[in-house]
Amino acid sequence: MTLALAGVSRAFGGVRAVDDATFTVGDGEVHGLIGPNGAGKTTLLNLISGLLRPTAGKIELDGRRIDGLPPNRIAALGVARTYQNIRLFGGLSAVDNVVVGEHLHRHAPFWRHLLLLPSARAEERTARTEADAELARVGMRERASTRAFNLSYGEQRRVEIARALAAHPKLVLLDEPTAGMNPNEAAAVARLVRDVTKQGRAVLLIEHNVRLVMQLCDRITVLNFGKVIAKGTPTEVGKDPTVIAAYLGEGA
Amino acid sequence: MDLFLAYQSLLAFVGINGLLALSVYATLSCGQLSLANAGFMAIGAYTGALITLHAKGVPFVAVLAASALAPAIVAVPLGLPVLRLRGVFLAIATVRLAFVNWDYTNGAMGLVAIPQRTKLWTIALSLALTLFVLGRLRGSRTGYALEAIREDETAARTMGIYTTGHKMAMLVLGAAIAGLAGGLEAHFTFMVAPGTYRFERVVEWLVQAVVGGTAAFYGPVVGAAFLTVLPEVLREAGARLGLAPGPFRLFLNGAILLAVILYLPNGLVSLPARFRRRAAGLA
Secondary structure, three states: OEEEEEEEEEEEOOEEEEEEEEEEEEOOEEEEEEEOOOOOOOHHHHHHHHOOOOEEEEEEEEEEOOOOOOOOHHHOOOOOEOOOOOOOOOOOOOHHHHHHHHHHHHOOOOOHOOOOHHHHHHHHHHHHHHHHHHHHHHHOOHHHHEEEEHHHHHHHHHHHHHHHHOOOOEEEEOOOOOOOOOOHHHHHHHHHHHHHHHHEEEEEEEOOOOOHHHHOEEEEEEEEEOOOEEEEEHHHHOOOOOHHHHHHOOOO | HHHHHHHHHHHHHHHHHHHHHHHHHHHHHHOOOOOHHHHHHHHHHHHHHHHHHHHHOOOOOHHHHHHHHHHHHHHHHHHHOOOOOOOOOEEEEEEEEHOOOOOOOOHHEEEEOOOOOOOHHHHHHHHHHHHHHHHHOOOOHHHHHHHHHHOOHHHOOOOOOOOHHHHHHHHHHHHHHHHHHHHHHHHHOOEEEEHHHHHHHHHHHHHHHHHHHOOOOOOOOOHHEEEEEEHHHHHHHHHHHHHOHHHHHHHOOOOOOOHHHHHOOHHHHHHHHHHHHHHHHOO
């Protein structure tokens, strides 16, 4: 899996939310996207997942251009995501949310359900078992039948991650996965992210917890006012004077 | 038996309204409100009536199939531009169809003297079949996709769900159900007239669906039965008590409706669970 962005820009009227962004994310890599609020990080995730189209530049996944494709096609090519402001299906239980996440690899067509075929029944059972397993991975097994809007903030974030992973994506985009979590929960998410990349998947994450980013990421891209101001390993980025001035501040 | 005969047409309308409430529920299940269903019903009714009147010997099953198929076909080009819009926009964009389609086939006079081919069991069977199809969605990949679209269309898309296709399928299914109901009604009431398919009727079906509860696929049928039978019960009760017909009955009808909406936001089908909870709370 390689995600490659080349000269990607997105303007909203006169404002260039993302300006000429170029970077790559490779196999098994945890790639951090950091920068001050309003730097264009979420816009960048929206461009990659197809919710927005770039006004210039191109985005390639394994050499195939994905900018301009609708979000469902991009998802089918192996990109899953979570949202900064959590977009779970509130009325559905935690486990049902994760079952929806399996949409891309559930294949029994509706007519099999209509004809009451045992294969459809079996497929439905497998889907639930898998969803339970994904919930267990994020430590949410006991809350499986709770409706999403009754879960706490941190729990919702974990279910959303489970839902994204249930799609078996090649690339997972996580938008502030540990926001609103206590340090223990955040550490658990960090372990989970590591676990995910061991299976050869890549993770691109936006995160404000600098310590976590520095520990977790293989490489980091720093955005400021839509522009990439630095990229490299955590050590390189941490020493970069422009990054310190724009984001980290002295003493970081 | 007399009792059965007396209530036969009431039962028939419970069934037909049940189908129509389900036709609204079909699109509602993926968060879309289609006000075109009165138009779809009209297309189904006219299609069925014209076949019966002009092509003698066509079996009734085939007539009903045509009643369902014709509006389903019309729904496709209608849905293509409209389904790219979201939510309530579909409602606005589809109003027009409900108005345009009635200047052919004997104009405002409509078609009369249609043989009564619809029997109570035909309606019951149609309803059962429709309920079966909608009920089977539950648990299937398609069913989950529809719920996801209803809850959050954007999130659904980024999970690989082809939302436009699913919305189209439900619009077409809703059109087919409405058309089937139209065909059944035309062959039950002997006539079709354009005035029968006012678009306000869609609002009635919507109310039936909501009062019954849209969380369960059978909710709309419960709501349709309740709201079809309620005025009759009140009429009967009013007559026994010697109350003047008219305003009071309408008032009571409205009050009961309001009570359901206020105190049972999830519809009548949520009533058993509510009782269970209350019983558990008292124990």
